[in-house]
Amino acid sequence: MDNAKRWADFLQKEPPYSLYEISREDFWFLSGEFEIKMDAFCDKCGKERVFTCYNKEGIKSIRNEMVINTSQPMQINTKPYESMEHFVDLEFICSYCDNIHHIPIKVTVGNVMKYGQYPSYAREKTYEVVKYKNIISKYYTELTRAINLYSQKCGIAAFVHLRRIFEYLIDKKYEKYVGSPAGIKFKEKLNKVEKNEQVIPQELNTEKNMIYKILSKGIHEYEEDECYSLYPALEYIIKSILDIELEKKQRKKELDEVRRKINSKRMEEK
Numbered sequence: 001m002d003n004a005k006r007w008a009d010f011l012q013k014e015p016p017y018s019l020y021e022i023s024r025e026d027f028w029f030l031s032g033e034f035e036i037k038m039d040a041f042c043d044k045c046g047k048e049r050v051f052t053c054y055n056k057e058g059i060k061s062i063r064n065e066m067v068i069n070t071s072q073p074m075q076i077n078t079k080p081y082e083s084m085e086h087f088v089d090l091e092f093i094c095s096y097c098d099n100i101h102h103i104p105i106k107v108t109v110g111n112v113m114k115y116g117q118y119p120s121y122a123r124e125k126t127y128e129v130v131k132y133k134n135i136i137s138k139y140y141t142e143l144t145r146a147i148n149l150y151s152q153k154c155g156i157a158a159f160v161h162l163r164r165i166f167e168y169l170i171d172k173k174y175e176k177y178v179g180s181p182a183g184i185k186f187k188e189k190l191n192k193v194e195k196n197e198q199v200i201p202q203e204l205n206t207e208k209n210m211i212y213k214i215l216s217k218g219i220h221e222y223e224e225d226e227c228y229s230l231y232p233a234l235e236y237i238i239k240s241i242l243d244i245e246l247e248k249k250q251r252k253k254e255l256d257e258v259r260r261k262i263n264s265k266r267m268e269e270k
């Protein structure tokens with residue numbers, strides 16, 4: 001992955017206050033002409049756009065530190081600067097309008113910290129999950145709450161909401177195929193439901209029974225940090241499950257339309 005892509009990934013996907021280890025190469029990247037692009041939702045345009053942070057001369061304060069040894073720039077001795085801190089506001093401009101997103105970072109010799117984001121991380125991530133709104137109805141707010149809590153470093157609390165969404169999905173299906181889900185073990189409910197339709201992505205077959213276990217252990221046993229570091233994986237799984245539900249819904253819609261057309265012909269032929 002090239003530098004710009006790596007930076008875009010970090011700036012976009014990591015919640016505020018996470019640290020990202022940087023090498024000297026990264027330092028050089030920021031000290032010269034650089035361009036970072038990312039897809040984000042633009043409020044003014046009302047849709048997803050490419051946002052670009054372009055810096056023709058690099059970040060001045062960092063560049064000033066980098067001219068110490070121009071003959072062997074990569075060999076730069078950073079020792080005296082280890083306490084050095086650069087506070088930089090990266091501006092990302094929408095490719096269609098003049099809307100600007102801000103991501104302030106703190107750069108030191110060993111790492112960089114994203115210490116803010118405007119519009120907020122949670123809001124940005126919320127746009128990504130709007131499509132699930134009709135799939136999980138009132139549990140949609142639990143999903144956005146989970147995202148919000150994670151952005152505030154609350155791992156355990158975020159787990160609670162993911163577990164409730166997972167339970168809701170399985171209970172609803174169990175009720176449809178078998179009956180009341182009350183008092184039935186989760187594993188059993190999942191097994192019964194999956195005999196009728198696929199819920200968990202095929203690629204996660206081996207991990208299938210661990211998902212609920214981890215979500216539950218997260219709430220009762222794991223430490224805050226453990227939940228926090230596990231959260232992105234669990235959020236990914238829940239979103240993958242919801243993607244399958246979206247696909248089913250879309251397919252049903254298409255098939256209904258196909259049936260409607262075929263049946264109208266059948267009526268004509270009678």
Ligand SMILES: [Zn+2]
Binds near residue numbers: 094095
């Ligand atoms: Zn725009």
